[in-house]
Amino acid sequence: MSTFPFLSVLTVAPAVGGLVVALLPKDKPALVKRVAFVWSVAVFAVAVAMWVAFKAGGPQMQFRESYPWIPTWGVRFTFATDGIALVMLALIALLVPLVILASWHDAEGSRRSVPLYFALILFLESTMIGVFAAADVFLFYVFFEVMLVPMYFLIGSYGGQQRQYAAVKFFLYSLAGGLFMLAAVVGLWVVGGHTFDWQALRHATFATGTERWLFLGFFLAFAIKAPFFPFHTWLPDAGGAAPAGAAALLVGVMDKVGTFGILRYCLPLFPNASKYFAPLGMALALVGVVYAALLAIGQKDLKRLVSYTSIAHFGFIGIGIFAFTTQAASGAVLYMFNHGLATGLLFLVVGMLVARRGSALIGDFGGAGRYAPVLAGVFFFAGMASLALPGTSPFVSEFLVLVGTFTVNKTVAVIATLGIILAAGYVLWMYQRTIQGTPNPALEQVEGMKRRLSAREAVVVTPLIALILVLGFYPKPVLDVINPAVKATLSDVGKSDPAPTAVAVNKEAGK
C-alpha cells in the first residue's frame, strides 16, 4: 500500500501553481503559459501514478488522509477516493493541460491579465480535485462552493458576449443550490452524530422524514449543478459565454460534481430516501434527454448547442444512476468520464472553429470543410463520439446505461433510446450547417479560416481522440476500476440486479 499522500498533493499542487503563475510578470505571457502548462502536466503525472497505485480489487476508499481542521465541530481535512472519484480525478488531470494548451491565445483577446487567466484555471483545477477527493462532508461543501469563484471570473472576465450576465447567473444558480446543501449539511451534522466524516455518516440512520429532507437538500444542489431539467437554463448561457477552454472544464468536469454528488452522498447516506425519490430523479433526467436534445436541434449558436447536448447527456447519466442496476450505474459513471472526453473535445474544437471565424453563430459558417478540412474531420469525430457511435467510448457507457435501465424499467429505456435518434439529428445537422454544403461566401474574406491545424492544436486533440478510440474498443481498464465502487454503492442502497425474466411478457416493448 502506497503511503504517498496523493490526494492532498493533487489538491494543493495546482493551487500553488496558480499562485506562482499569478505572481509572474504580466509582460511575459509566453513564460506564464509555459509554467502553467508544465505545472499541469506534472499534476497529471501524479494522477497517473495514483491510478497505477490504486488497487481495483482493494478496499473501496483508498489513499485516505485525515488532518484536523475545526476540532469543535469535528471538521477534518479528510481525503479518500474510490474508483468513481478516481476516474474523475484522472479526467481533470488530463483535461487541464489540454485546456491550457488550447487556450494559449484566448486571454490575449481580452484586456485582462494573461497570467491571471492561467492562474484561475489552475485554481479551478485545485478546487475541482478537492471536491472529488474530499471524504468529509463539510470539506466537500467548501470545495463545492469555492469552485464557483475561479469559474465565475473565467466567464465574467474572459468570456464572450453577455459574459457578465452569464457569470452572474451561473453564480447565483449554484449559490442557491449550495445554500440548500448547506442547510442539509448542518442538519446532517445535527442528526448524524456530530460528525462530518463520510465513512461514519454512511452507517448513520435517520427518521424517514428527516432523511427525505436531507436528501432533498443535497439533491437540489446537485440537480442544479448537473444540471437536470428544469434547473438547466444557466448552462447554455454559461457555456455559450465562457471561453472554449473554460467551457470544456465547466461542462466536461464541473457539472459532473452534480451526478457524482448524487452517487457519493445521496445514495449511500440516504438510501431509503433515494429509493423514495428515484422515480422523480429518473423523470427529470428522462425529460432532460428528450427536451434538451430537441432544444439542441433548434440552437443557432455552436457553443449553446453543445451545452444543450450536454444537458441531454446528463439526462442519460441521471437515468443510469436512478435505475439502481450495476450495468446502468457503471454505465453512468463511465458516461461521466467519457462525456468529459467527448464533449471536452467537442468544445475545444468548436473553440478552434470560433477562433478562426470570429463568431460562434452557425449561420456564419457553411461549407467550412473546404477551408479547414482537417479541423472539420476532428469536428466530425467529436460529433460522432457525442452521438455515441460504436467504436467511440461514449457508445459503451450509453449502451450500459440503456441496457441496465431496460432490465428494471422498459418504458424509460425505450424513450431514452429514442434520444439516440435525436442525438444523430443535432450532431449531423450541426455538421451540415457548418462544414458541408455550398461554402458561405463570407468565409472567403476571413483570413483565419484558411489557417491549418497548428501543431499546438494537434497536440490538444490527439490524446483525446486516441483515448476515445481506445476506450471505445477496450473499456475494461476503466470498468474494472468503476465496477467495485458501483457495487458497493448499490449495496448501500440495498439494490441488486433483477434476474433474467426469461418468460415474462412485455407488451409495451413490442413497438
Next chain:
Amino acid sequence: MQPTTSLAEAVSFASPSGALSSFWLLIAIPLVSAAILLLAGRRADKWGHLLGVASVGVAFVLGLVYFFQLHGMNNRQGVSLNLFQFMPVGRLRVDFGLLYDPLSAMFVLLITGVGFLIHLYAVGYMEHDPGRRRFFGYFNLFVAAMLLLVLGNNYVMLYFGWEGVGLASYLLISFWYLRPSAATAGKKAFLMNRVGDAGFAIGIFLLFASLGTVQYDQVFNNVNKLSAGTVTAVAILLLVGACGKSGQFPLQAWLPDAMEGPTPVSALIHAATMVTAGVYLIARSHPIFDASDAAKTVVVCVGALTLLIGCVIGCAKDDIKRVLAWSTVSQIGYMFLGVGLGGVAYALALIHLLAHGFFKAGLFLGSGSVMHGMNDQTDMRRFGGLRKYMPITWATTGLGYLALIGIPPLSGFFTKEPIIVAAYHHEGWLGWVLGTAALIGSGLTAFYMTRLFVLTFHGPKRWTEDVKHPHESPKIMTIPLIVLAVGSVAAGGLLATSVVGWLTPVFGEQVEHGENWWVTGFTILVTLAGVGLAWALFSKGTALAEQPAGPVVTAARNNLYTDAFNEAVFEMPGKYLTRALVFLDNRGIDGLVNGLAAAVGGGSGRLRRTQTGFVRSYAMSILGGALLVVAAMLAVTLG
C-alpha cells in the same frame, strides 16, 4: 404446408484451430488500411488507392483460405473466437467475439469478392477526383465494418458493425460534401438508419433482460424459454433494424437518395453489401423468427409490399441510378419475402442475395461506365444508341439485365423464381396474395429494366449538346464489369445447387417443395409480357421517352409521396416543436427561474430587467414544465 425447421442438435461452436484461428485478420486488414489512408493525409495521395485495393484483395484471398478450411471440417457449425472482454458489468458479459460459420463465410466471400472488384473499378472511376485517397479510406472502413457485422458472435458485435456500416455509408454518400444535396442525402440515410438502429438496440436490451445474454449460441439455445409475446417482440424489433438498413418499408426513403454518392458507392452500398445486412440479420436470427409465426407474417408482408413499391417507382424514374436503386429496394423485398417464409426459403433468399450481389453490382458499375462516357449525365432520356459506342458496357449490362429479370438460364431465374414458388406454397389465402405480388413484381421488373436498357443503348440518340464522342471506359473499369457479367450468367445455376447444402449446418435439414411448373411457366410469361410492352413503347424514339404523366406516374415519380409524408408528419412538426421549445426555454423557464434567482439573490437589477413582461410565458412554462414532468413520472411508474 408450413415447411418445418429442425435444428438437429443445440447450437455450439468449436474453438478455431490452424489457419482459422487468425480469421480476425479479415476485419483487421481493411481497418488498418482505412486508418492509414485517413491519417496519412496528402502524403498518401499517390499510392493510397493501391493500398485500398490491395487490402480488400488480401482479405478476399484470406476469405477463400478460411472457406476451404471450414469446408474441410467434419463439424461445419462454425468456430467462435473471443478476442477480449468488451463490456463486463454484473451479469452482462459482452466479449469482442467473432464467429466463422457457413453463413458468415458466404457473406465474407461476397463482401470481399464483389468489394474487391468495385475497389478495382473505383481506381479508374475516381482517377481525377482530388479526394480519391479519402474515398478509399471510407471504402476500406466500410468493408471492415461490414465484415465485423457478419463475423460477430453476439448481437452487440453485430450492432457495432451495423452502426459502423452506417457511418461509412454516411461518409460515402456525402462524399462530395460541398454539394448540399449530397450532405442532405447522407444525413437522411444516417437518420433513417438510426431509427432502425434504435429498434434493433431495444431488441438487444429485451434479449438481455429476458435471457441474460446477447451471445448467439446461448440465445438460440434458449429461445424456447421465452414467452410467445417476448419472442415476437424481439423479432419485430430486429425487423425494424433490418428495415432501416435494407431500405424496406417504411424506412426505404433514404436509399434512392443515397445515389448522391459516387457510382462505385452506389454499387457497394446497394448491390453487394450494406442493404443485404438486414437479410443477414434475419437469417442469422432464424431461431428467433422461427419461434414466432406472427413475426414471420410481418416479415413477408413487409417484403411483398416493398417489392411492389420498388417496382412501381422504378417504372417511373428517368435517372438511371435511381431506377437501379428502386430496383434494389424491390429485390431486397424478394429476399425479405424469402427469409420471412422461412424453412427452405432461407437458403433461397440467400442465394438470391448472392446472385443479386453479382448482377446488381454489374448493373451499377455499367451505369457508372455510361455516365463516365456521357459527361456524368444520368437522365436516360438523354441517352440512346450507345450500343455502338460502348460495346463492352452494352454486353455486360445486357447480361446483368437479363439475369435480373430472370430469363433462363441466367442467375435470376434460378434464384427469384423459386421464391415465387415458395410464396405460393405459404398456407392459406396469404400464400396466394404473396405469390401474386411476387409474380406481378417480376412483370414490372421486366418492364422497367427493359425500359432502362432500351432507352440507354438502343433507339435514336437523344444526347445533350456537350456530348460529342461517347467512349468506352478504360480496362480497369471494364474488367470488373466482365467478371461480374460472367458471374451473373453462371452464378445462379451453380449457387442453386451448392448453397443449400453449404448452409445446412446453419438452418438445418429442410423439406423441399418440389417443382411447380405451373408457376414457373406463368412467371416466364409475365416477364416476357413486361419485356415486350417496354420494348414496344420505348424502342422507337424520342417522343415516348418523355412519358405523359397521369396520376399514377406522377405519384410514382414522387416516390409514392413517402417523402412528402415524412416531411409533413415528422419534419415540419419537429421543426415547429423545436422552435416552440427554444422560445419557451428562453422566455419561460429561464425567465421564471431568473425571477426566483433574483428574489433569492437579493434582486439583481440585471436579472430583473430580463424577467419583466413575460408573465404569460411564465404561466405557460409552468404548465408546460409540469406537464412534461408528470408525463415522465407516468413513464417511470409504467416500468
